[in-house]
Amino acid sequence: MQFTRRNLLKTTAAASAALAAPHLWLPTxxxxxxxxxxxxxxxxxxxLFSLTGSLAVPEEDSxxxxxxxxxxxxxxxxxxxxxxxxxxVDAKSDFAVYSEKAKELILREKVIALFGCYTSASxxxxxxTVMQRDHLLYYPTCYEGAECTQNTICTGPLANxxxxxxxxxxxxxxxxRVFFVGSNYVxxxxxNKNAKVWLQKAGGELLGEEYIPLGSSEFGPVLNKIRExxxxxxxxxxVGASDIAFHKQFKQEGFKADKxxxxxxxxxxxxxxxxxxxxxxxxxxxxxYFQSLDNPTNNKFVESFLKSKxxxxxxxxxxxxxxxxxxxxxxxxxxxxxAAVGFENVTPRAIRDHSGGVRVEDNVSPEGLIWIDENxxxxxxxxxxxxxxADGTFKIVKAADSHVAPDPYSIYPDAGVCxxxxxxxxxxxxxxxxx
Amino acid sequence: xxxxxxxxxxxxxxxxASIWLIAALGLTxxxxxxxxxxxxxxxxxxxxxxxxxxxxxxxxxxYLLCLPASFVIVALVGLALERGLIRYLYNRPLDTLLxxxxxxxxxxxxxxxxxxxDPKYLAVPEMFQSNVMLGSASxxxxxxxxxxxxxxxxxxxxxxxxxxxFGVQVRAVMQNKEMAASFGINSGRIYMMTFALxxxxxxxxxxxxxxxxxxxxxMGASYVVQAFLMVVVGGGxxxxxxxASGVTGEMQSVFAFFTNDTFARFIIFVLIVVFLRFRPxxxxxxxxARR
Numbered sequence: 001m002q003f004t005r006r007n008l009l010k011t012t013a014a015a016s017a018a019l020a021a022p023h024l025w026l027p028t029x030x031x032x033x034x035x036x037x038x039x040x041x042x043x044x045x046x047x048l049f050s051l052t053g054s055l056a057v058p059e060e061d062s063x064x065x066x067x068x069x070x071x072x073x074x075x076x077x078x079x080x081x082x083x084x085x086x087x088x089v090d091a092k093s094d095f096a097v098y099s100e101k102a103k104e105l106i107l108r109e110k111v112i113a114l115f116g117c118y119t120s121a122s123x124x125x126x127x128x129t130v131m132q133r134d135h136l137l138y139y140p141t142c143y144e145g146a147e148c149t150q151n152t153i154c155t156g157p158l159a160n161x162x163x164x165x166x167x168x169x170x171x172x173x174x175x176x177r178v179f180f181v182g183s184n185y186v187x188x189x190x191x192n193k194n195a196k197v198w199l200q201k202a203g204g205e206l207l208g209e210e211y212i213p214l215g216s217s218e219f220g221p222v223l224n225k226i227r228e229x230x231x232x233x234x235x236x237x238x239v240g241a242s243d244i245a246f247h248k249q250f251k252q253e254g255f256k257a258d259k260x261x262x263x264x265x266x267x268x269x270x271x272x273x274x275x276x277x278x279x280x281x282x283x284x285x286x287x288x289y290f291q292s293l294d295n296p297t298n299n300k301f302v303e304s305f306l307k308s309k310x311x312x313x314x315x316x317x318x319x320x321x322x323x324x325x326x327x328x329x330x331x332x333x334x335x336x337x338x339a340a341v342g343f344e345n346v347t348p349r350a351i352r353d354h355s356g357g358v359r360v361e362d363n364v365s366p367e368g369l370i371w372i373d374e375n376x377x378x379x380x381x382x383x384x385x386x387x388x389x390a391d392g393t394f395k396i397v398k399a400a401d402s403h404v405a406p407d408p409y410s411i412y413p414d415a416g417v418c419x420x421x422x423x424x425x426x427x428x429x430x431x432x433x434x435x
Numbered sequence: 436x437x438x439x440x441x442x443x444x445x446x447x448x449x450x451x452a453s454i455w456l457i458a459a460l461g462l463t464x465x466x467x468x469x470x471x472x473x474x475x476x477x478x479x480x481x482x483x484x485x486x487x488x489x490x491x492x493x494x495x496x497x498y499l500l501c502l503p504a505s506f507v508i509v510a511l512v513g514l515a516l517e518r519g520l521i522r523y524l525y526n527r528p529l530d531t532l533l534x535x536x537x538x539x540x541x542x543x544x545x546x547x548x549x550x551x552x553d554p555k556y557l558a559v560p561e562m563f564q565s566n567v568m569l570g571s572a573s574x575x576x577x578x579x580x581x582x583x584x585x586x587x588x589x590x591x592x593x594x595x596x597x598x599x600x601f602g603v604q605v606r607a608v609m610q611n612k613e614m615a616a617s618f619g620i621n622s623g624r625i626y627m628m629t630f631a632l633x634x635x636x637x638x639x640x641x642x643x644x645x646x647x648x649x650x651x652x653x654m655g656a657s658y659v660v661q662a663f664l665m666v667v668v669g670g671g672x673x674x675x676x677x678x679a680s681g682v683t684g685e686m687q688s689v690f691a692f693f694t695n696d697t698f699a700r701f702i703i704f705v706l707i708v709v710f711l712r713f714r715p716x717x718x719x720x721x722x723x724a725r726r
Contacts, residue, residue, distance in 0.1 A: 051552075052544070052547070052552075053653065054653050054656070056547075056552045056653070057552055057553065057554060057651065060552050184697055210695055210696060211695070211696070211697055212696050212697070213696070213697055213700060215656075215657050216657070216696070217644075217647065217648035217649070217657060218451060218454070218687075218696075220447045220450060220451055220578075220688065221444070221447065221687070221688055221691030221692060221696050221699070222691075222696060224440070224443055224444060224447055224688075224691075224692065225692070227443075227573065228440055228443075241554070241648065241649045241651060241654070241657075244554065244648065244649045245647065245648035245649060248646070248647065248648065248649075249575070249647065251564055252563070252564050252565075252566070252575040252576070252577050252578075252647075253566050253573065253574075253575045254565055254566025254573060254575065270553070270554075273554075273556070274553070274554030274555070274556060274649060275556070275649070276556045276558065278564075312551065313551060313553045314553075
């Protein structure tokens with residue numbers, strides 16, 4: 001092709017049309033999406049997780065366990081008698097891709113709900129789309145709160161549920177001097193804000209607070225400061241690969257888990273296996289689920305999941321279990337909505353409206369009975385504290401006596417209370433879709 | 436905050452510097468000799484970690500033997516890559532950048548397909564999992580191992596480049612390929628061997644980093660930026676990379692000691708940008724090097 005002005009213009013025009021194409025077909029909000037559910041056709045749901053890139057380690061497991069749950073539900077007769085069909089996409093650990101794929105799933109694939117994300121950053125990347133289309137996101141992992149969207153159902157622990165028992169337990173067992181270490185993004189910072197409230201109530205003393213860039217594996221300077229501060233224990237919100245590096249270097253630098261344990265919100269079975277059990281042994285984790293939970297439902301879940309083709313990574317994990325229960329929360333919500341408005345009229349909004357109070361009983365939920373809050377659509381659950389043993393499994397050292405209420409604004413009383421219609425400020429005003 | 440703690444930070448700085456340097460060594464040699472911008476360097480590091488993991492897992496090889504073995508394995512991968520792809524792209528630095536980026540994606544996904552994306556575990560002898568007191572400073576035994584291996588490799592490379600016939604040839608090719616060729620030096624062979632050598636060094640780095648952090652298909656990405664930084668600041672020479680790693684490693688440790696880790700990284704990047712504004716060729720650029 002000759003490189004002439006005319007050709008250049010033609011190519012540029014063609015290229016820009018091609019680039020713009022994904023946006024051109026997007027319908028406007030008003031025609032967002034019609035009733036596409038037909039009796040006899042499967043119910044489509046979108047699985048929006050990363051299968052490649054830096055977030056693939058936890059999120060690939062989420063996709064696998066979600067497929068397992070869907071297969072299990074379908075075998076048992078599906079949802080309202082109709083099988084679920086997962087539409088699986090790869091978000092590539094890239095926030096722009098999350099947002100683009102969310103649009104694609106909602107508008108092109110016409111899924112009735114999205115299951116996805118592991119980090120708050122990716123959730124915040126897709127929330128504008130989800131809210132604009134009045135769609136529904138199941139967010140099945142730890143969550144920092146301070147959002148009130150009317151479009152999210154969360155089955156993981158909120159910040160207030162996570163550290164409410166952990167901090168007093170650690171202060172009581174090891175002493176009141178504590179050092180906070182976290183990854184440098186929104187979830188650890190919000191979680192630490194919550195933890196400080198519980199620390200103050202427990203009479204603890206915060207010696208220092210350090211944040212490490214996400215993905216960093218150099219903990220020398222932080223450990224140097226910890227050595228200097230001599231805390232009684234460390235509270236960690238370090239995530240992912242960094243978390244493994246942190247635990248390894250902690251032991252390699254001569255710190256002892258029995259003298260200065262790390263109390264973490266994220267270091268579970270996947271992490272301890274990856275770092276080597278000897279680096280995890282002695283440290284603590286707060287989570288609603290551990291693989292070692294001894295109850296008939298969990299024993300069956302662990303055994304049959306690991307035997308299935310989806311259990312190839314060889315472990316179950318709190319994050320996977322929260323994803324698994326989210327499938328059953330969806331089933332219960334959908335069936336309630338279908339009973340109320342009729343199968344063909346079920347919309348994401350209808351599912352959400354009928355999900356308040358839905359329960360996943362202890363013969364289905366491996367962590368035991370959970371239910372969805374009527375107002376903020378987070379999960380009532382029982383946080384547990386586990387201590388990592390020499391073989392990498394966790395021993396439950398404390399379990400909450402009763403279910404803990406999810407409270408996304410527990411440390412922001414001035415902001416108000418999240419209700420199903422919006423954030424209700426103390427002066428009585430209700431604001432919708434607060435993120 | 437006293438003198439002892441500052442000493443602590445300084446010693447730690449040396450250790451951070453050695454980690455940055457060992458990540459950068461192979462890259463420096465490949466870039467310095469052949470002018471190839473090797474975007475797959477991080478994946479060479481990853482391959483080194485996986486080689487050690489395999490040798491341990493399937494053959495039960497002790498950790499210290501995994502280091503030289505990883506060198507050999509990744510050097511062979513480098514050799515194959517050079518013969519199959521890179522040698523057609525010499526003197527086209529931007530094309531090598533694109534091609535090696537593609538290679539990095541292929542390697543990353545290939546390893547992921549074979550081993551899955553779950554992290555692997557690299558075992559090290561118990562004796563390396565303790566700390567050593569140096570006066571009032573405490574440093575982990577494994578960091579001393581990294582430091583010692585880095586020092587050994589730098590010394591060996593210095594011997595190789597400055598005391599052997601091969602080294603003279605490499606330096607001749609670096610300075611003027613055509614002139615060297617007219618003296619009967621086979622520059623293609625020199626390029627091939629330095630590429631394999633650089634890859635092998637990345638392999639050793641991987642075997643070390645797998646112990647400090649994590650063995651994952653994506654692990655390379657976190658080291659390659661650091662490595663490039665050292666090469667650019669150093670100017671592409673071995674001495675440059677040594678000094679660049681030393682200075683930035685110390686700065687990282689000391690700034691982090693007085694402020695925090697995130698701020699230390701930020702300030703280092705600012706200083707590097709300012710430095711490159713006034714000295715774009717880096718610390719010690721070789722005079723007359725032809726790229």
